[in-house]
Amino acid sequence: MTPLLRRDRVFDFLAPPLPPDALLDTRHGPILYLEDISVSFDGFKALDDLSLYIDDGELRCIIGPNGAGKTTMMDVITGRTRPDTGSAWFGSRVDLLRLDEPAIAGAGIGRKFQKPTVFEKLSVVQNLELACHGDKAVWRTLLAALDADQRATVAGVLDTIGLAGHAHREAGALSHGQKQWLEIGMLLTQRPRLLLLDEPVAGMTQEEIERTAELFRALAGAHSVVVVEHDMEFVRSIANKVTVLHEGRVLVEGDMQAVQNDPRVIEVYLGE
């Protein structure tokens, strides 16, 4: 039956908007489908027919030498860069190439930048509140305060990231590692289904790195987590499955042990 003939829904615009979660369909397994994606900047191919699938609830590490296209790939997923060819789907129903950055964030994809980026002039708790899930339209933010659910989320995350003691400090005054944690916390209050983390442990102490690894392992399952990282020790400590990118395409995919012993990976990392 075509939608036009349905009598129970005559005017689509009257129907309440579907929550983004309702659109996310992961029954087929993967939460993210990237297929044949190519991006070139002035003739330089940053991504070259890249195909990659991330399963729902998976924790995936992506490694690769500089210029392998890791950040460009994140830009494509979050809507910052439009690919020349290829398709990108979030679940099997949300076409990422038709959405802009805020819409993609609203659909449930959170991204941490390579350089930790927090709102330096606002306090830690204000940073988390801004990131919090909920309506982000102009008038709502002018008139509405946070509801109980959102406040609980913020309080919970504040504990998770270990910054409860710094809740009212200006975010700009935090250490580098704490800023990384705050940014991760901001992603969590956003309640995303897929987390993209670009070098999340850069500048952290060994102890902080271990706690981060623990956190990521705890997040996987309910969330899908994609980590781009240079720190091999860290990758080894969290990864079940590793993807190696090289020159804009997938070189090898598999568990850490297999990847490390793969001659192509060794060649890429050690040079010809």
Place this chain on the structure above:
Amino acid sequence: MITRWLMNDRGGAVMLGVLLLAALVVPLANLGIGADSPLHVSTYTVTLLGKYLCYAVLALALDLVWGYCGVLSLGHGAFFALGGYAMGMYLMRQIGERGVYGNPLLPDFMVFLNWERLPWYWHGFDMFWFALVMVALAPGLLAFVFGWLAFRSRVTGVYLSIITQALTYALMLAFFRNEMGFGGNNGLTDFKDLLGFDLQADATRVSLFLASAALLAIAYVACRHITGSRLGRVVVAVRDAENRARFLGYRVENYKLWVFTFSAVLAGLAGALYVPQVGIINPSEFQPLNSIELVIWVAVGGRGTLWGAAAGAVLVNYAKTSFTAVLPEVWLFALGALFVLTTLLLPRGLAGLLRNRGEAR
């Protein structure tokens, strides 16, 4: 709630207090005390103060977009002038038969240009409420369309500043032309009365001063309400890390657009109260220099504080009035030097200086 609010914003509380005091003392000193008494405040001074207060509202408007949203507009004078023109058109229509040519319908400059009929866009301006709507609508609409185009194309930083500057310059050239129907380079002047009250009368002047003070107070509270809300924090977030805000799901361009439009409306209201007090509006109000001076007021006062911007506007303009009376040709150099010194020595303006002393104590 109000007391807590005033506790947290000492600068604002002081500003509103001073404003209230001025609103009580100035009318009394002008109307109640005889001209021979040393305590008498002349009508000239009352009007001058009213003018400063209009500038303060304009500075407040700029501080909201520049200090909080990070959008450095070098064309905010255009919105001020548009509001002024809307009010000027009402005042022109009020002249009626008392003009030099005694034409009941057409303002003098139209008779002079041999126009037979009132242009369509002058209709309705004989009604005060209509003029009042246009005072807000004209600058608001321009800002909305301009902002919609600029912010959606993600024009930021110095490029945005340059096109706002071009906007006000283009408007100045347009308003200079006689065929635009806004009085050409003479602008609109020779006003007689407002709502039936003689504009030259002391009581009217005092009322306009009080209206300016009220506008400043209301505008301050409105801006403070915005900056204190979640919206205000989003705006600061956009200023400091635009991409972070965007990837958290905020439509950054909408936020900029609404703040910019609100600010333009505020500037228009200030212009509308400015015109009956100075008695003239002409295209020179659009000149880029005015908008740049405005930026200096805010920088000197301290951006991102609201009350600092308002104080800066009053102080710099007081300096300008005193200076131009003695050494008119030196003023622009003094203004330039003031800006350079502020940038080098007081990056957070006078408000920053006060705050530093408060923290040191």
